Amino acid sequence: MKDKNIFIVYAHPEPRSLNGSLKNFSVEVLEKLGHHVVVSDLYAMQWKAEVDADDFLLDGRNKPFKVVSSSKEAYATGKLTDDVKAELKKLLWADAVIFQFPLWWFSMPAILKGWIDRVFAYGFAYGVGEHSDKKWGDRYGEGTLKGRRALLSVTAGGWSEHYSERGINGPIDDILFPITHGTLFYPGLDVVKSFVTYKTDKIDGDRFVDITAQLRVKLENLFLEEPIPFRIQNAGDYNIPVLTLKNEINIQGRGFHIHQR
Amino acid sequence: MKDKNIFIVYAHPEPRSLNGSLKNFSVEVLEKLGHHVVVSDLYAMQWKAEVDADDFLLDGRNKPFKVVSSSKEAYATGKLTDDVKAELKKLLWADAVIFQFPLWWFSMPAILKGWIDRVFAYGFAYGVGEHSDKKWGDRYGEGTLKGRRALLSVTAGGWSEHYSERGINGPIDDILFPITHGTLFYPGLDVVKSFVTYKTDKIDGDRFVDITAQLRVKLENLFLEEPIPFRIQNAGDYNIPVLTLKNEINIQGRGFHIHQR
Numbered sequence: 001m002k003d004k005n006i007f008i009v010y011a012h013p014e015p016r017s018l019n020g021s022l023k024n025f026s027v028e029v030l031e032k033l034g035h036h037v038v039v040s041d042l043y044a045m046q047w048k049a050e051v052d053a054d055d056f057l058l059d060g061r062n063k064p065f066k067v068v069s070s071s072k073e074a075y076a077t078g079k080l081t082d083d084v085k086a087e088l089k090k091l092l093w094a095d096a097v098i099f100q101f102p103l104w105w106f107s108m109p110a111i112l113k114g115w116i117d118r119v120f121a122y123g124f125a126y127g128v129g130e131h132s133d134k135k136w137g138d139r140y141g142e143g144t145l146k147g148r149r150a151l152l153s154v155t156a157g158g159w160s161e162h163y164s165e166r167g168i169n170g171p172i173d174d175i176l177f178p179i180t181h182g183t184l185f186y187p188g189l190d191v192v193k194s195f196v197t198y199k200t201d202k203i204d205g206d207r208f209v210d211i212t213a214q215l216r217v218k219l220e221n222l223f224l225e226e227p228i229p230f231r232i233q234n235a236g237d238y239n240i241p242v243l244t245l246k247n248e249i250n251i252q253g254r255g256f257h258i259h260q261r
Numbered sequence: 262m263k264d265k266n267i268f269i270v271y272a273h274p275e276p277r278s279l280n281g282s283l284k285n286f287s288v289e290v291l292e293k294l295g296h297h298v299v300v301s302d303l304y305a306m307q308w309k310a311e312v313d314a315d316d317f318l319l320d321g322r323n324k325p326f327k328v329v330s331s332s333k334e335a336y337a338t339g340k341l342t343d344d345v346k347a348e349l350k351k352l353l354w355a356d357a358v359i360f361q362f363p364l365w366w367f368s369m370p371a372i373l374k375g376w377i378d379r380v381f382a383y384g385f386a387y388g389v390g391e392h393s394d395k396k397w398g399d400r401y402g403e404g405t406l407k408g409r410r411a412l413l414s415v416t417a418g419g420w421s422e423h424y425s426e427r428g429i430n431g432p433i434d435d436i437l438f439p440i441t442h443g444t445l446f447y448p449g450l451d452v453v454k455s456f457v458t459y460k461t462d463k464i465d466g467d468r469f470v471d472i473t474a475q476l477r478v479k480l481e482n483l484f485l486e487e488p489i490p491f492r493i494q495n496a497g498d499y500n501i502p503v504l505t506l507k508n509e510i511n512i513q514g515r516g517f518h519i520h521q522r
Contacts (some may be wrong), residue, residue: 255516
């Protein structure tokens with residue numbers, strides 16, 4: 001497996017951080033594997049995080065500013081800003097997208113959330129396909145980015161136990177579900193299990209060697225690993241348009257895991 | 262119940278939006294109830310969303326920039342920036358904090374995430390109390406903001422069914438758990454059940470009347486309602502320091518709900 005296009009979206013303010021090192025390591029490994037790698041270093045790019053009317057070059061037609069309809073019109077008519085257009089191009093170029101970031105308050109750093117908020121336009125990442133009583137869009141397993149892969153590589157200060165099945169923070173895969181399922185699977189990406197580095201305040205040389213050895217295996221298997229088996233919206237498991245899991249899907253309990261096959 | 266101090270953190274780029282209207286409505290209702298209200302309108306304030314070395318006035322001592330230790334030193338020595346200090350003062354003034362925002366990609370808008378990332382400093386919101394093998398800080402029900410309340414008022418484009426127990430997006434209270442539990446209960450706030458407005462693309466005058474009638478009741482009961490019964494970290498339910506729920510806590514299944522009493 002070589003000659004794939006990999007897009008890394010990286011969000012940390014300090015190049016000499018663990019996140020910076022893991023990003024550099026991934027670039028090196030992926031290029032050695034024969035892939036093509038492009039990085040968006042959001043801090044270095046001084047990425048604008050806040051969605052506002054300036055994002056849509058609609059000549060005053062977006063006043064009062066409506067986020068969704070402005071996004072729809074601007075995407076359809078090529079009136080998004082150049083910074084956003086460049087990211088859209090990278091996404092469409094990529095066979096896989098890797099997000100490298102520290103977990104801050106159990107989610108992405110604001111600058112990365114702002115990348116999602118601004119790049120994931122209406123007509124591109126949402127509002128794709130027929131929306132009616134019979135069909136609720138091409139989403140959750142279908143959509144613009146179908147056929148591509150995504151991986152979260154996340155660092156966390158806490159211990160893996162704190163993020164385990166009965167850990168106080170909640171299971172890490174559940175904490176990341178609004179991202180893996182709600183943000184990446186939504187426009188069609190196949191998301192592989194997240195790569196999480198814990199106890200980041202105590203990383204010495206030995207641990208860094210261990211972590212990068214694991215990350216190397218993860219990257220080598222990026223296109224071979226089975227993705228998280230999230231249920232595809234339009235494959236028969238959900239009632240439309242209420243989009244509740246059908247009663248005959250006999251899965252017990254509550255929680256995000258019921259949305260996996 | 263009157264004469265309470267209420268701090269509203271509001272994040273929407275358009276004053277004439279549903280979120281702007283709900284914020285204005287809340288201010289009006291709360292003031293009529295005899296409370297004192299302060300609003301941080303993050304877009305109007307041009308709130309800086311990105312954490313970087315400029316947030317900590319440490320004279321180059323934060324190079325290479327380490328987020329956690331810079332935050333710790335800057336908070337302890339009064340070297341946070343004035344915009345952050347002003348928000349800390351409002352939090353300490355408040356008896357309750359209300360967050361009014363649209364749900365974008367199943368989380369906060371970037372500008373609000375950046376408010377959390379920058380204001381929730383080490384020594385204030387995390388890194389509070391003894392951290393050892395015997396105790397893992399004053400957090401999850403204890404900490405600087407103990408005795409105060411928090412409420413999320415969130416708007417969502419989807420239907421309530423999509424966010425129900427078996428809805429495709431996941432249950433709304435689980436989607437908001439990284440915020441209610443991981444961000445607000447963490448530094449000690451008592452969080453009441455979130456107020457969620459659905460189907461926001463179709464709000465006519467009649468529905469707005471219904472929604473505000475419900476919000477009025479919610480606000481009238483802000484200090485009376487039982488908070489979400491999240492388990493307090495240091496009250497005996499968790500093994501320390503691994504912070505897993507004790508085996509004798511006989512709660513079945515997996516998911517965030519096991520962290521409620």
